[in-house]
Amino acid sequence: MRTTAVVAGGGYAGVLAANRLAAAARPGLDVVLVNPGKRFVERIRLHEYTAGTRKDPTVTFESVLHPAIRQVRDAAVRIHAADRTVQLAGGGQLPYDYLVYAVGSGAARVPEGALAIEQLEGATAARTELEALAPGEHVAVVGGGLTAIETAVEIARGYPQLRVSLHASSVPGPHLGAPARQGLERSLRRASVDLHTGTSVSAIGDVRASLDAAVVLWSAGFGVPDLAAVSGLPVDDAGRLRVDPALRVPGADRIYGAGDAAVITGSGYAYLRMSCAAAMPMGADAATNILRSLDGRPAVLHDSGFGGQCVSLGRSDGMVQFVAADDTPLRLHLHGRTAAVLKEIICRMTLRWIRSEAKRSGAYTWLKGPSTTREAAAAAMDSAART
Ligand SMILES: Cc1cc2nc3c(=O)[nH]c(=O)nc-3n(C[C@H](O)[C@H](O)[C@H](O)COP(=O)(O)OP(=O)(O)OC[C@H]3O[C@@H](n4cnc5c(N)ncnc54)[C@H](O)[C@@H]3O)c2cc1C
Structure with a gap:
């Protein structure tokens, strides 16, 4: 019997998740990526594109995706958790066995003019x-x-x-x-x-x-799409899909959330700001947990942290604020050309990490989060399992 994993959203989290699933090459597992745009958008470069210092902030999906992933160029408009289908803007319905919700974010409310x-x-x-x-x-x-x-x-x-x-x-x-x-x-x-x-x-x-x-x-x-809310899935005040530390939606545990559009409930994870740096590890762990569910193994609890906040200030200036795993600033910071070079290297690495995952499932690794969050997450999952 075949199993279908649908990934909604082809940004950093979604592509990482789809690659990890497809590159695992599980017999009978089909991976489908639903995304409205026809190219992968490097959102972290959109300010460069706006200012004309970068010609094109996109790359082809073929250059970042595992070849076995089926691409559906459409937008999800509703998720029917009860019968495990995704309704598409184009009128179709996609059945899934597992769903990764990774529809990202855009600007929060933008005023007239x-x-x-x-x-x-x-x-x-x-x-x-x-x-x-x-x-x-x-x-x-x-x-x-x-x-x-x-x-x-x-x-x-x-x-x-x-x-x-x-x-x-x-x-x-x-x-x-x-x-x-x-x-x-x-x-x-x-x-x-x-x-x-x-x-x-x-x-x-x-x-x-x-x-x-x-x-x-x-x-x-940033503001998020209302897809989770209109689908009757649990959301926070900002409309982000609420997931547990294993990135599953409580009560609809074949649905996983990753990236800007999802939030891990429990105060221990509040440090995880909307960012590419958080989206990629979340996408990777969502896929890992789908693979573990297929194998009948217990889920891993999400554990990721930050190392720095890198800011580009034009092409030859920058700033790097080194941070603790929970994103609190450390004394160390860098400015000027060295910081600009470091930021550029990191931007290039994001595509390299995504592509490495298309070649080998599990290739992408990341920094761990605070130990207090790990302990709190484990305790919360234990107590949820007992009730
Ligand atoms: C100018 C700029 C600079 C940034 N710099 C940094 C940085 O230096 N470091 C950092 O960590 N972060 C940075 N960010 C933030 C980072 O880009 C986002 O946090 C990151 O893109 C989130 O990844 P994601 O996969 O969750 O979502 P996205 O990258 O937003 O991808 C979501 C995808 O889902 C698709 N989608 C949306 N709705 C649907 C739907 N209904 N059905 C199917 N698909 C859908 C979208 O089209 C998109 O392709 C920056 C953002 C901007 C705008």
Whole structure:
């Protein structure tokens, strides 16, 4: 009898999961990847693409996927957990035995007059608008997180004839250590980015008028698709699919969640921010647990942590804040060209890690998370098993 594992979402988490499943070459296991776009999007490069410093932020799926994976170019619009099917926007139904929910994220609510570069379509629109601007025109980037900072500096470097401002409600990079943050502010000044901090930009009315800008890029956090919520699956307040430490949906344990669109419940995992760095290990573990379920073996509990927060500040400047496994900043931080080179190496490594998994299931490894989370997760699973 054949078994079908459907992966919904062909981003970092989904492709990693699909590769780990397919490369395991289990007899009778079919792997299907559902994704609306026809190419793999390197989201971590979308600020470069927006600013015109990168021509193409995509690669073919064929270049990153195991050849046995069947690709379905469509979007999942509803998951019917009771009869294990995924309804597609194109009208079809995909039956599954196992499902990996990895539909990622985009920009959180974007106000009138603004664009968001968190997905390829918005980045393409922003790129086109920037190309059409006359020297001296004003581009405002709203947000104080790393994506907003990277975007503002990349545009300032890519378009030195434009005026670029960054509007953050607190300080840029509030979660970084103070010395790293000061270095970041020096880099913003060197790139002539006009920094406005301490005031929230109103999202009422056309924000171009309120910021007196020709283009406004809204980069104030990620939001997730409502697929899990409309499918009646458990979600958190942000709409992320709630999964247990084995990445399974409680009560629908053939469904696994990974990446930005999923959240591991239990406070021990709160440090796992939406990131490529967290999405890939989650995708890998979701696949591992499907393989273990097929073998009748107990699931592994997810265990991943961080090593650094890497920020590109144009092509020749950067910042790396080294962090503990739970993402808290350490004293060590790097700035300048060395940091830019390190960030570029990591960006290239993400594709290499994904491709290595297509060649050998289990090839990709990652940093462990905090030991306290490991212990809390094991205790929570023990207590769930007893009740
Ligand atoms: C400019 C920028 C820079 C960044 N830099 C970094 C960085 O340096 N380091 C870092 O760790 N993170 C970074 N990130 C964040 C990182 O890109 C995301 O956290 C990461 O892409 C999440 O991976 P994912 O697989 O969960 O989702 P995604 O990469 O978003 O992939 C989700 C996929 O699912 C597809 N999909 C959506 N809805 C459906 C549906 N209904 N059915 C089927 N498929 C669907 C999407 O089309 C997409 O292909 C950056 C993000 C941006 C925008």
